[in-house]
Amino acid sequence: MLRGQAGGEGLCRSFRALPETEVRSALLSQRLHPGRGGGSCSVARMSLSVALDAAHYQRDFSVYKTAAEATSRLPSCTANGIQSGTWWTLQGGCDGLSICEACHAGFLVPIGVAQYFERTRRSFSSPILCSLHITAPRALDLLSHFGQMIEKGLFSHFADYARLWSGVRACPGLKAQGGGTWFGYHELYMCKECYLECAVSQPLADTLPVRDLYEEDLRICQMWSPRMRRLWLETNAAGAVGSPESKAAEDRLRELGTQRFQVYNATVLQIEVMQQMQAMRRRAALHKGVQSTVYAGANSFAMAAGASDGYMYGNSSLGWHGTRNGLIGAQLGMESRAELAQLSGGDETAEILRLQAIWSQVE
Numbered sequence: 001m002l003r004g005q006a007g008g009e010g011l012c013r014s015f016r017a018l019p020e021t022e023v024r025s026a027l028l029s030q031r032l033h034p035g036r037g038g039g040s041c042s043v044a045r046m047s048l049s050v051a052l053d054a055a056h057y058q059r060d061f062s063v064y065k066t067a068a069e070a071t072s073r074l075p076s077c078t079a080n081g082i083q084s085g086t087w088w089t090l091q092g093g094c095d096g097l098s099i100c101e102a103c104h105a106g107f108l109v110p111i112g113v114a115q116y117f118e119r120t121r122r123s124f125s126s127p128i129l130c131s132l133h134i135t136a137p138r139a140l141d142l143l144s145h146f147g148q149m150i151e152k153g154l155f156s157h158f159a160d161y162a163r164l165w166s167g168v169r170a171c172p173g174l175k176a177q178g179g180g181t182w183f184g185y186h187e188l189y190m191c192k193e194c195y196l197e198c199a200v201s202q203p204l205a206d207t208l209p210v211r212d213l214y215e216e217d218l219r220i221c222q223m224w225s226p227r228m229r230r231l232w233l234e235t236n237a238a239g240a241v242g243s244p245e246s247k248a249a250e251d252r253l254r255e256l257g258t259q260r261f262q263v264y265n266a267t268v269l270q271i272e273v274m275q276q277m278q279a280m281r282r283r284a285a286l287h288k289g290v291q292s293t294v295y296a297g298a299n300s301f302a303m304a305a306g307a308s309d310g311y312m313y314g315n316s317s318l319g320w321h322g323t324r325n326g327l328i329g330a331q332l333g334m335e336s337r338a339e340l341a342q343l344s345g346g347d348e349t350a351e352i353l354r355l356q357a358i359w360s361q362v363e
């Protein structure tokens, strides 16, 4: 929101940090800065800070004014996404890149690259996260290529990166992922990130049977581990594509993929289940500890109030207490401590370590 304001009072830190230039004075004289306590400050908004830089650079305040006025009418670019409106992408289309109207008006127009982008249709079954929002996948890399593009004056620097990488999810690592897109072999999937990082430039890349295959079910990426990447490179180096040596190396790699997946199921998945159960039991044991404190407190309270019946409750291991609550408290406290001790040093922890050791051999 752009609101008028008097003098220099109520200026936020972002504004006070602006260098003393004609753009700053123009902002002040045109009263484009919101007053104390009101609205979101346009100077502090990231997309507009780009417009502000562009205005400084071009020594043209209207660049900033136009961007500020346009974005103030548009839904702001947030981590929750936007479920309507016009979206922009690269000329010629780029499915992974969706830029919201606010970033179009605040980034692309002021910098003077709007002509490289076109309107695009996006389905609004759920809110769309703008590719330039800092929480979008690879937004930092994308923005840094955006900066280099401005510096070098070479739009392709941004476009090439965006076409290849935008929308590529980060590798799920050890976690199984549903609804992913996969590359590789049926016995050995790799996620798109790993494919782009270590497979795409290798001789066997074009012959991979699984390419951009969508899988609703849970699958794991087998190519994030340094060991598997090394074996993949060795397979590529085994011989010319299509030669018997190359085929044999590929068969070995696929077999390893099957084996490794079996070991994954028997170890990593088991460890996850055991850790979840441990966490549940730890919560139960801690809960007993809290209850124990409550009963012990009730006991002390009754004793202090002289409300005991004169009878002593207890036994040799739990001690003697003036009320039944005191005995219950001591009993719960002992159970809680015993259960916690068992959790930290128990058979299960040893079993988890054993499974981790098995997995580390094939990781």
Ligand SMILES: [Zn+2]
Binding pocket: 011, 012, 013, 014, 015, 033, 041, 042, 043, 044
């Ligand atoms: Zn401000």
Ligand SMILES: [Zn+2]
Binding pocket: 077, 099, 100, 101, 102, 103, 104, 130, 131, 132, 133
């Ligand atoms: Zn945006």
Ligand SMILES: [Zn+2]
Binding pocket: 171, 172, 173, 190, 191, 192, 193, 194, 195, 221, 222, 223, 224
């Ligand atoms: Zn991966």
